Amino acid sequence: xxxxxxxxxxxxxxxxxxxxxxxxxxxxxxxxxxxxxxxxxxxxxxxxxxxxxxxxxxxxxxxxxxxxxxxxxxxxxxxxxxxxxxxxxxxxxxxxxxxxxxxxxxxxxxxxxxxxxxxxxxxxxxxxxxxxxxxxxxxxxxxxxxxxxxxxxxxxxxxxxxxxxxxxxxxxxxxxxxxxxxxxxxxxxxxxxxxxxxxxxxxxxxxxxxxxxxxxxxxxxxxxxxxxxxxxxxxxxxxxxxxxxxxxxxxxxxxxxxxxxxxxxxxxxxxxxxxxxxxxxxxxx
Amino acid sequence: xxxxxxxxxxxxxxxxxxxxxxxxxxxxxxxxxxxxxxxxxxxxxxxxxxxxxxxxxxxxxxxxxxxxxxxxxxxxxxxxxxxxxxxxxxxxxxxxxxxxxxxxxxxxxxxxxxxxxxxxxxxxxxxxxxxxxxxxxxxxxxxxxxxxxxxxxxxxxxxxxxxxxxxxxxxxxxxxxxxxxxxxxxxxxxxxxxxxxxxxxxxxxxxxxxxxxxxxxxxxxxxxxxxxxxxxxxxxxxxxxxx
Ligand SMILES: Nc1ncnc2c1ncn2[C@@H]1O[C@H](COP(=O)(O)OP(=O)(O)O)[C@@H](O)[C@H]1O
Ligand SMILES: [Mg+2]
Numbered sequence: 236x237x238x239x240x241x242x243x244x245x246x247x248x249x250x251x252x253x254x255x256x257x258x259x260x261x262x263x264x265x266x267x268x269x270x271x272x273x274x275x276x277x278x279x280x281x282x283x284x285x286x287x288x289x290x291x292x293x294x295x296x297x298x299x300x301x302x303x304x305x306x307x308x309x310x311x312x313x314x315x316x317x318x319x320x321x322x323x324x325x326x327x328x329x330x331x332x333x334x335x336x337x338x339x340x341x342x343x344x345x346x347x348x349x350x351x352x353x354x355x356x357x358x359x360x361x362x363x364x365x366x367x368x369x370x371x372x373x374x375x376x377x378x379x380x381x382x383x384x385x386x387x388x389x390x391x392x393x394x395x396x397x398x399x400x401x402x403x404x405x406x407x408x409x410x411x412x413x414x415x416x417x418x419x420x421x422x423x424x425x426x427x428x429x430x431x432x433x434x435x436x437x438x439x440x441x442x443x444x445x446x447x448x449x450x451x452x453x454x455x456x457x458x459x460x461x462x463x464x465x466x467x468x469x470x471x472x473x474x475x476x477x478x479x480x481x482x483x484x485x486x487x488x489x490x491x492x493x494x495x496x497x498x499x500x501x502x503x504x505x506x507x508x509x510x511x512x513x514x515x516x517x518x519x520x
Numbered sequence: 521x522x523x524x525x526x527x528x529x530x531x532x533x534x535x536x537x538x539x540x541x542x543x544x545x546x547x548x549x550x551x552x553x554x555x556x557x558x559x560x561x562x563x564x565x566x567x568x569x570x571x572x573x574x575x576x577x578x579x580x581x582x583x584x585x586x587x588x589x590x591x592x593x594x595x596x597x598x599x600x601x602x603x604x605x606x607x608x609x610x611x612x613x614x615x616x617x618x619x620x621x622x623x624x625x626x627x628x629x630x631x632x633x634x635x636x637x638x639x640x641x642x643x644x645x646x647x648x649x650x651x652x653x654x655x656x657x658x659x660x661x662x663x664x665x666x667x668x669x670x671x672x673x674x675x676x677x678x679x680x681x682x683x684x685x686x687x688x689x690x691x692x693x694x695x696x697x698x699x700x701x702x703x704x705x706x707x708x709x710x711x712x713x714x715x716x717x718x719x720x721x722x723x724x725x726x727x728x729x730x731x732x733x734x735x736x737x738x739x740x741x742x743x744x745x746x747x748x749x750x751x752x753x754x755x756x757x758x759x760x761x762x763x
Contacts, residue, residue, distance in 0.1 A: 398626040398629075398630070401615075401619055401622055401623050401626060402623060402626065402627070404612065404614070404615055404619070405612045405615065405620075405623045408612040408613050408614055408615065409610055409611075409612060409613075411574065411594070411610070412606065412610035412611070412612065413612070413623070414574075414593065414594040414595045415572065415574070415594045415595075415598070415603070415604050415606060415610070416598065416623050416624050416627055416672060416676060417595050417598035417599065417624065417627030417628065417630070417631050417633075417676055418595055418623070418627055419593075419595045420595075470614075
């Protein structure tokens with residue numbers, strides 16, 4: 236029972252990680268951009284959301300409605316102003332550029348919000364739960380998981396069925412051949428990063444509802460997103476979703492073994508996958 | 521000739537310090553088929569890539585309908601009516617035949633290009649593409665892949681189609697099947713530049729030909745009247761000959 240409970244809690248935790256990981260799957264798996272500022276963007280959006288809530292008395296849904304479009308705009312700007320200058324076959328330039336951006340964002344956030352931890356008041360939903368057969372299931376984690384499934388499903392459908400999705404897959408497969416077919420890769424990339432960061436708008440609201448955020452917290456989100464994408468297998472959004480589930484379950488089970496072992500258990504699973512199946516559990520060889 | 525749809529004027533191209541093309545003057549009229557022959561490394565692919573905007577060139581080195589367009593990015597060249605069947609086919613691996621073709625349909629639509637090519641017409645030209653619509657392109661045979669690459673370029677609704685060694689590595693029967701599509705493509709009014717290693721094939725499929733040697737044009741003339749001797753001299757060295 237205790238292990239079954241850990242499994243359930245792990246899957247629910249995986250829902251949160253999936254929300255971090257989807258945008259990274261799009262940027263890293265599809266565009267081969269390593270965005271080191273991924274986690275800092277979650278934190279930035281969270282802090283903006285918290286400030287919006289306290290300044291204008293907005294509830295979580297209203298914050299989300301404001302934050303997601305803001306995140307889309309931020310992503311578009313990030314690609315246009317920074318990443319389109321460094322994108323290419325070599326992932327190193329984008330890694331260096333976003334590493335610089337990460338440091339700049341952390342300092343900026345410290346200046347504006349100080350190092351204090353804050354959270355978004357959820358009007359009680361963050362503490363509600365139901366008991367099913369002896370297992371407590373939090374309402375908020377279930378919502379997080381449901382939103383993660385919806386986002387994954389929508390993103391997958393968009394990649395498979397829409398003109399934009401086909402153009403993005405084509406550019407990911409062979410960017411020069413894509414341009415010979417009329418695709419403007421930079422425009423496609425700008426939209427893709429806008430979507431990737433837009434998803435972080437959802438993640439930011441949930442992150443700041445379920446725990447606290449502080450300017451220096453972005454590193455953990457970055458690592459979890461990265462691990463989920465690698466565990467799942469690059470280039471597939473359902474792979475990233477399942478990778479996030481595996482990571483969540485590993486951490487929850489590790490936590491039951493020893494509370495100090497939770498995060499480490501996730502890292503160990505990540506390293507095991509990297510060592511034995513570098514294409515990811517659900518990726519094609 | 522003032523009726524050239526596309527022309528180059530002293531076109532030069534470099535890869536870093538290495539100069540690959542030394543002043544190519546070339547032109548093609550509407551509906552014309554022009555072959556570009558020459559030994560391996562002569563600069564044929566470089567020429568097509570330079571025209572397509574995949575290599576940096578000065579704007580007045582390439583003209584369309586007299587307008588300087590050299591160095592225009594490839595996606596904008598597609599918008600202007602130039603499409604390429606690139607060396608090595610360059611299909612979108614991991615995507616189905618249908619999705620590879622749809623990318624071109626999508627973009628032609630986005631760029632406002634109208635023309636006579638549709639998926640159904642392409643399926644009549646190469647029926648196998650319909651049968652294999654859902655197959656990932658990487659599991660097709662070489663000939664079928666070449667048909668996808670040609671189809672993808674046609675669905676960009678080009679006025680000028682650049683073909684880079686579309687017969688390379690294919691069986692004679694498949695080559696005939698692919699070349700049999702040329703008359704229908706040209707009937708559309710599309711001009712075709714054919715880069716070919718097989719000189720006989722190039723001659724029989726084109727109206728005029730250019731021979732390149734080490735980045736220079738060594739022979740130009742009507743495909744029907746250049747002689748074997750002229751070609752072999754132009755191919756392997758000798759003085760510039762105009763027929
Ligand atoms: N990417 C490249 N970098 C450097 N040199 C190149 C590159 N591509 C082609 N070349 C050189 O340019 C010359 C012309 O090549 P290419 O246009 O491919 O010839 P062809 O298509 O006629 O066989 C060759 O000497 C080749 O080695
Ligand atoms: Mg070549």
